[in-house]
Amino acid sequence: xxxxxxxxxxxxxxxxxxxxxxxxxxxxxxxxxxxxxxxxxxxxxxxxxxxxxxxxxxxxxxxxxxxxxxxxxxxxxxxxxxxxxxxxxxxxxxxxxxxxxxxxxxxxxxxxxxxxxxxxxxxxxxxxxxxxxxxxxxxxxxxxxxxxxxxxxxxxxxxxxxxxxxxxxxxxxxxxxxxxxxxxxxxxxxxxxxxxxxxxxxxxxxxxxxxxxxxxxxxxxxxxxxxxxxxxxxxxxxxxxxxxxxxxxxxxxxxxxxxxxxxxxxxxxxxxxxxxxxxxxxxxxxxxxxxxxx
Numbered sequence: 001x002x003x004x005x006x007x008x009x010x011x012x013x014x015x016x017x018x019x020x021x022x023x024x025x026x027x028x029x030x031x032x033x034x035x036x037x038x039x040x041x042x043x044x045x046x047x048x049x050x051x052x053x054x055x056x057x058x059x060x061x062x063x064x065x066x067x068x069x070x071x072x073x074x075x076x077x078x079x080x081x082x083x084x085x086x087x088x089x090x091x092x093x094x095x096x097x098x099x100x101x102x103x104x105x106x107x108x109x110x111x112x113x114x115x116x117x118x119x120x121x122x123x124x125x126x127x128x129x130x131x132x133x134x135x136x137x138x139x140x141x142x143x144x145x146x147x148x149x150x151x152x153x154x155x156x157x158x159x160x161x162x163x164x165x166x167x168x169x170x171x172x173x174x175x176x177x178x179x180x181x182x183x184x185x186x187x188x189x190x191x192x193x194x195x196x197x198x199x200x201x202x203x204x205x206x207x208x209x210x211x212x213x214x215x216x217x218x219x220x221x222x223x224x225x226x227x228x229x230x231x232x233x234x235x236x237x238x239x240x241x242x243x244x245x246x247x248x249x250x251x252x253x254x255x256x257x258x259x260x261x262x263x264x265x266x267x268x269x270x271x272x273x274x275x276x277x278x279x280x281x282x283x284x285x286x287x288x289x290x291x292x293x294x
Contacts, residue, residue, distance in 0.1 A: 010058045014055045018065075023042065029042065049262045064097065072291065079290070082116075087115075099159070102159040112134045165207070166189075168192060176221055176224050179241075238267055249264075278292075
């Protein structure tokens with residue numbers, strides 16, 4: 001309605017969200033370890049490629065990181081001064097995060113639940129009430145979307161229809177028995193994904209078939225699955241075939257070579273700093289689980 005309807009406009013708004021993420025990282029650092037740590041955290045976030053690399057691609061990662069760090073910040077503020085309103089705010093933020101990336105709905109059991117359960121200042125009854133408040137707050141952003149999905153699809157769909165295509169693309173011969181082990185292959189999904197036809201099954205119906213194909217493949221190749229899982233963890237942490245991963249980032253993800261190299265090398269640095277910081281925080285008796293949950 002205000003003319004911001006093109007890709008460039010979306011990129012600009014995505015960049016603003018990225019700037020917000022940097023600010024939230026700084027506030028979280030200050031909340032966890034003081035003002036100086038907050039400034040250092042914000043400075044690192046501002047130049048860290050794995051935060052800003054997604055802004056120009058108009059992907060969900062930008063909003064996911066924003067809502068994720070907002071949830072972590074609100075978790076620490078709740079732990080510092082527990083109140084039912086802060087529990088509700090934390091639940092609301094986690095609900096927003098789930099809309100950005102469906103798997104972030106796990107923040108509710110992994111972040112909200114332990115935060116409230118370890119609150120010593122309230123009894124069991126109040127813990128239940130505060131958890132209900134957080135859950136209801138999470139439903140504010142999630143509820144309308146889930147309701148819309150339940151109406152428009154033939155089979156129940158809650159937040160996203162992306163799980164089953166991802167499972168097929170990540171569990172096939174190319175990702176189990178070739179040099180792409182532990183990665184994913186769009187070709188595997190496309191080979192079994194039916195093109196929508198007028199009067200044919202909708203996406204929820206097709207996903208039932210895709211899920212069955214993925215589960216059958218995993219079961220038939222279960223002796224290979226542990227190796228694939230290790231390779232996948234190796235790719236996530238940048239220790240398995242990083243040279244190949246750089247090529248995949250360039251040719252499949254569309255990243256420039258220099259940016260991909262900077263993202264990988266800076267990840268090693270930040271990972272080392274994160275481990276060091278976690279040890280220091282534990283010695284200071286600061287709870288680190290809100291930082292580990294993501």
